[in-house]
Amino acid sequence: MEISIIGASGKIGTAISVLLAKEKYVRHINLISREKSLDKLKGLKLDIYDAIAAEELDVEISVHDEKDLSVVCNSKITIIPAGAPRTGDMTRLDLAKKNAGIVKRYAKDIGKTCDTKLFMITNPVDVMTHKALIESGYDKSQVFGLGTHLDSMRFKVAIAKYFNAHIGDVRTRIIGEHGDSMVPLISSTAIGGIPITRLPEYKDFPYNEVVDFVKNGGKRIIQLKGGSEYGPASAVLNVVRCIANDNKKYLTLSTYLDGELDGIKDVCIGVPVVIGKKGIERIVPIELDEKEFNDFKKSVEIVKRYWNEVKGI
Numbered sequence: 001m002e003i004s005i006i007g008a009s010g011k012i013g014t015a016i017s018v019l020l021a022k023e024k025y026v027r028h029i030n031l032i033s034r035e036k037s038l039d040k041l042k043g044l045k046l047d048i049y050d051a052i053a054a055e056e057l058d059v060e061i062s063v064h065d066e067k068d069l070s071v072v073c074n075s076k077i078t079i080i081p082a083g084a085p086r087t088g089d090m091t092r093l094d095l096a097k098k099n100a101g102i103v104k105r106y107a108k109d110i111g112k113t114c115d116t117k118l119f120m121i122t123n124p125v126d127v128m129t130h131k132a133l134i135e136s137g138y139d140k141s142q143v144f145g146l147g148t149h150l151d152s153m154r155f156k157v158a159i160a161k162y163f164n165a166h167i168g169d170v171r172t173r174i175i176g177e178h179g180d181s182m183v184p185l186i187s188s189t190a191i192g193g194i195p196i197t198r199l200p201e202y203k204d205f206p207y208n209e210v211v212d213f214v215k216n217g218g219k220r221i222i223q224l225k226g227g228s229e230y231g232p233a234s235a236v237l238n239v240v241r242c243i244a245n246d247n248k249k250y251l252t253l254s255t256y257l258d259g260e261l262d263g264i265k266d267v268c269i270g271v272p273v274v275i276g277k278k279g280i281e282r283i284v285p286i287e288l289d290e291k292e293f294n295d296f297k298k299s300v301e302i303v304k305r306y307w308n309e310v311k312g313i
């Protein structure tokens with residue numbers, strides 16, 4: 001399989017490139033960046049060749065300037081973590097506007113000439129997914145964003161630690177915005193198939209504390225080590241594996257809703273989907289409890305507000 005990464009010179013792009021190069025189904029990776037980052041990508045390519053030599057893997061890696069995006073045309077998936085960093089004087093909305101301009105250019109160029117899937121990482125990811133969908137003109141099954149899948153992984157860690165459970169036994173899910181209005185689904189959280197609400201430890205479960213921990217997960221990692229990379233890159237890998245192996249797993253991705261969940265329309269937001277070789281194969285119409293549903297509706301309104309500010313860019 002051939003895969004492209006636009007913004008490969010950044011922290012997340014680099015981590016994704018290294019992880020993907022070690023996947024047996026990956027034959028060719030296009031590392032794409034702005035001209036000023038091409039030397040970094042040439043170095044990354046050599047470093048990855050050394051890494052895969054140790055594992056006797058044979059992957060072709062090529063380096064490209066973002067000016068010619070026709071290089072992504074043979075890629076099954078094009079992953080986009082390219083985006084401007086937020087500077088001190090910028091609000092979240094300023095950042096959304098700046099990144100919407102970047103995503104618009106990529107999605108438009110690619111949509112005109114190529115048939116690939118666009119996997120958005122750039123924040124605010126729900127809005128960037130919507131932008132990529134509109135500008136590429138692709139079917140909604142082909143454009144999706146990493147958002148609350150990563151948050152769900154963080155929630156899973158916190159649940160495993162609190163209940164002293166094996167991480168592999170924990171099943172949980174966060175839906176909604178990849179941001180402060182995310183909605184953890186306690187109703188979909190179980191350990192070894194047992195809903196956590198039925199476990200004796202649940203009565204003292206520090207819900208607000210745990211949810212705050214998850215919401216601030218990215219911020220905390222940025223403060224401590226300058227950015228999160230292995231967590232997001234591993235979450236990306238989960239999704240790519242599902243597509244490559246046609247796993248049809250239920251993952252939570254940012255996708256365009258057109259009424260599939262309680263009639264909610266015209267927004268890209270994190271919901272459970274079935275992901276396989278055709279991309280988003282189905283949105284799973286889960287039943288939420290009343291609080292979850294109300295919180296989800298609030299989250300939808302917040303993402304829509306952002307979208308309204310950037311859709312004209």
Ligand SMILES: NC(=O)c1ccc[n+]([C@@H]2O[C@H](COP(=O)([O-])OP(=O)(O)OC[C@H]3O[C@@H](n4cnc5c(N)ncnc54)[C@H](O)[C@@H]3O)[C@@H](O)[C@H]2O)c1
Nearest residue numbers: 007009010011012081082083084121122123125146227232
């Ligand atoms: N969706 C998620 O779950 C998730 C998780 C973590 C981070 N992110 C987001 O992923 C993105 C990348 O994060 P990172 O830590 O790798 O950032 P980074 O700053 O290390 O890398 C950003 C990349 O974008 C490129 N870039 C910067 N400005 C650009 C511009 N004006 N035009 C084109 N390319 C430009 C850089 O050259 C680099 O390749 C950010 O938007 C971050 O907020 C998303």
